[in-house]
Amino acid sequence: MSAAETYFEIKNLQAETEGIPILKGVDLTIRQGETHALMGPNGSGKSTLANVIMGHPAYDVTEGEIWFRGENLLELDPEERARLGVFLAFQYPVAIPGVSVAKFLKSAYDATHGDEKVKSAAFLKELRENIKYLEVDDSFINRYLNDGFSGGEKKRMEILQMLTLKPKFAVMDETDSGLDIDALKVVSKGVNKLTGPDFGLLVITHYERILRYIQPDHLHILIDGKIVHSGGPELVKRLEESGYDWVREEFGQEVLVS
Amino acid sequence: MSKESTAILDDYKYGFYTDIEADSVPKGLSEEVIRIISAKKNEPEWMLEWRLQAYRWWLKQQPPRWAHLEYPPIDFQDICYYSAPKAGADSPEAQAELMATFERLGVPLHERDRMAGVAVDAVFDSVSVATTHREMLAEKGIIFCSISEAIIEHPELVKKYLGTVVPYTDNYYASLNSAVFTDGSFCYIPKGVRCPVDLSTYFRINALDTGQFERTLIVAEDEAYVSYLEGCTAPSRDRNQLHAAVVELIALDRAEIKYATVQNWYAGDKEGKGGIYNFVTKRGHCRGTHSKISWTQVEAGSAITWKYPSVIMEGDHSVGEFYSVAVTTNKMQADTGTKMIHVGNNTKSTIVSKGISAGQSINSYRGMVQVLPDAKNCRNYSNCDSMLIGGECSANTFPYIESENSSAIIEHEATTSRVSEDQIFYLKSRGLSEEDAISMVVNGFAREVFKQLPLEFSVEAVRLLEMKLEGSIG
Structure with missing residues (x-):
């Protein structure tokens, strides 16, 4: 990618599902190495945005572009987006009965890292390490x-x-919802292992507490399908010092739940 | 060399036809035709007599219509009941042609490329064309040959067991089979012998308007063990062909028989034209104590499947198992399941059925668990799951439970699910292609059954499923 290209950029994104407009012109730029947080009340379009970035067929994009490292994602199938290094941590992951975690992950790894051949033994070893890191049972x-x-x-x-x-860029769609504090810490630990100069992250949340563990560089507030407020490090600093109460006061009680 | 027609309709890769001169009897069914078939096979008088009795009984019966299937009445006079490659085993040219056909089907019969660990009997239209590994099996006293050969070489065994599990009065198609069966396999495992290789029969219908009526008989004496595999294909044709087989399994004290089928008869085209009517009676008899019979089937072909591999558990502590994956696509129809009949004490049965329907197909599970009044402490576990792909297909479950002994424990679970857009999207979002995603979901669904199959067969079954379901979503 050339220096002029932005890592991840959404331009005037408008999307609908079953004829109902949900996203009404979203603009968002994430540079390489950055972590952004997106907050908003239920029904503001947070999950729609996550699904549209990944290419869920239930949503129709009516306007706009999504660029990732020089490629317009909207022209690609979900699997092609994944192979470019885009990842979505689902809010409601579905079950695939009969397919073991190991088999699934090996297939997914091979599909997204087509050119490198990893031996099953080496793959399993790393998988076990990650499992341990996330404090999950080996079984x-x-x-x-x-x-x-x-x-x-x-x-x-x-x-x-x-x-x-x-992945090179990940969207976490309310990964923190429904987690107790210990689980939240473990999840955050895993995410922080990945964040770094070669990674971009968009954390979608309805709760401020995850932002204590995964610290964003930028923060956006989505209301009714539009980003109504964005701030950089200075905003994050203000949040650290004076908390999130002003967000509730300014944008409504339901934007953030503590 | 005769030429081969390579017209392969749609994506059924076994749809080719081998142009080989056939010795056929004229179409139609009569006592005369049965006498001709019996004479062609040099059968003893008792065999002919049995066929004729079956035929006379069949004449008085009506075809069963209780299954959840739609098809026009079959004109039994418009079917050819015997077709054999003309030169038979004697002509080298014909042999080469037949070998080439089976080679193309992935069933090598030549000495040099035989599958390790599998002995194969190959049946082409009405006759068996080759049986491999015979000498090695003979050393152990195992008999593995065509049923025609067994009738002549081992009449005492055939007489003792044939029709004892599925009598010719059992049902319409079983009696038709008893009257006109042309070939099939015979296996006999003597007392205390574990068959060292998987025994396998490959059935091929080639000739037009020919019915295939094979008859298979497997006997495992006390403490014997055998694993048997069966595969089937037919050329693609736009007319329906009838396949009415009978399989009988007999397990004596502590004997075990595992019987696996991968059925991929031609299923007709997308509009439902052509394809095989697969009307089959398969039944096992656990005659001895602690005996075990296990059916595993992957039903992926045929326009219509009507088939209920069953186990009669007569010996105390005997075990019956049925593992099934039935896949229907386009306009295919399947009404399949099992009957588990508990006669002895402490008998145990397991049923795992996975139905997968796509296109406009109809896929029904029909199963019966029966516990007789004197059978104490019997157990059954049944699990029948259906998976729907797309919105135009249907799945039905018809479980019948008849328990006449209060000590029985019978469990039945059933689910119906749909391959959801969300499942496919989830897997695609991890980099898997649409085909790989569907195949992963479907194979996961059928996993419990596939793991019952010998490894090579299970790989084959997974591939078959992938091929069948290609393009069936979206």
């Missing part, structure tokens, strides 16, 4: 993907996938 890898998993296990599974597949 996890032989269980069927998300089948009978608790809510917390599903979320850890998403982060395990992220750690294993090593």
Whole structure:
């Protein structure tokens, strides 16, 4: 990618589902190495944005562009986006009965890292390390993907996938919802292992507490399908010093839940 | 060399036809035709007599219509009941042609490329054309040959067991089969012998308007063990062809028989034109104590499948198992399942059925668990899951439970699910292509059954499923 290209950029994105407009012109730029947080009330379009970035067929993009390292994602199938290094940690991961976590992850790894051949043994070794890092039981890898998993296990599974597949850009769609504080710490630990100069991250949340563990460089507030407020490090600093109460006061009680 | 027609309709890669001169009897069914078939096979008088009795019984019956299937009445006078490659085993040219056909089907019969660990009997239209590994099996006293050969070489065994599990009065198609069966396999495992290789029969319908009526009989004496595999294909044709087989399994004290089928008969085209009517009676009899019979089937072909591999558990502590994956696409119809009949005490049965429907197909599970009044402490576990792909297909489950002994424990679970857009999207978002995503979901669904198959067969089954379901979503 040339120096002029932005790492990840959304321009005037408008999307609808079943004829109902949800996103009404979203603009968002994330540079390489940055972590952004997107907050907003229920129904503001947060999950829609996450799904549109990944290419969910239930949403129609009516206007706008999404660029990632010089490629317009909207012209690509979800699997092609994944192979470019885009990852979505789902809010509600689905179960695939009969397919073990290990088999699934190996297939996904091979699909997204087509040119490098990784031996199963080496792959399993790294997978076990990641599992340990996320404080998950070793038996996890032989269980069927998300089948009978608790809510917390599903979320850890998403982060395990992220750690294993090593994407270049990830969107976390309310990964923190429904997690207790210990699980939240573990999930954050996993995410922080990935963040760095070669990574971009968009954390979508409805709760401020995850931002204590995953610290964003920028913060955006989405209301009714539009980003109504954005701030850089100075805003983040203000939040650290005086908390999130002003967000609630300014944009409504339901934007952020503590 | 005769030429081969390579017209392969749609994506059924086994749809080719081998142009080989056939010795056929004229179409139609009569006592005369049965006498001709029996004479062509040099059968003893008792065999002919049995066929004729079956035929006379069949004449008085009506075809069953209780299955959840739609098809026009079959004109039994418009079917050819015997077709064999003309030169038979004697002509080297014909042999080469047949070998080449099976080679193309992935079933090598030549000495040099035989599959390690599998002995194969190959049946082409009405006759068996080759049986491999025979000498090695003979050393252990195992008999593995065509049923026609067994009737002549081992009449005492055939007489003792044939029709004892599926009598010719059992049902319409079983009696038709008893009257006109032309070939099939015979396996006999003597007392205390574990068959060292998987025994396998490959059935091929080639000739037009020919029915295939094979008959398979497997006997495992006390403490014997055998694993048997069956595969089937037919050329693509726009007319329906009838396949009415009978398979009988007999397990004596502590014997075990595992029977696996991968059925991929031609299923007709996308509009439902052509394809095989697969009307089959398969039944096992656990005659001895602690015996075990296990059916595993992957039903992926045929325009219509009507098939209920069953186990009668007569010996105390005997075990019956049924593992099934039935896939229907386009306009295919399947009504398949099992019957588990508990006669002895402490008998145990397991049913795992996975139905996968796509296109406009209809896929029904029909199963019966029966516990007789004197059978104490019997157990059954049944699990019948259906998966729907797309919005135009249907799945049905018809479980019948008849328990006449209060000590029985019977569990039945059933689910119906849909391959969802969300599942496919989830897997695609991890880099998998649409085909790989569908195949992962479907194979996961069928996993419990596939793991019952021998490894090579299970790989084959997974591929078959992928091929069948290609392009069936979206």
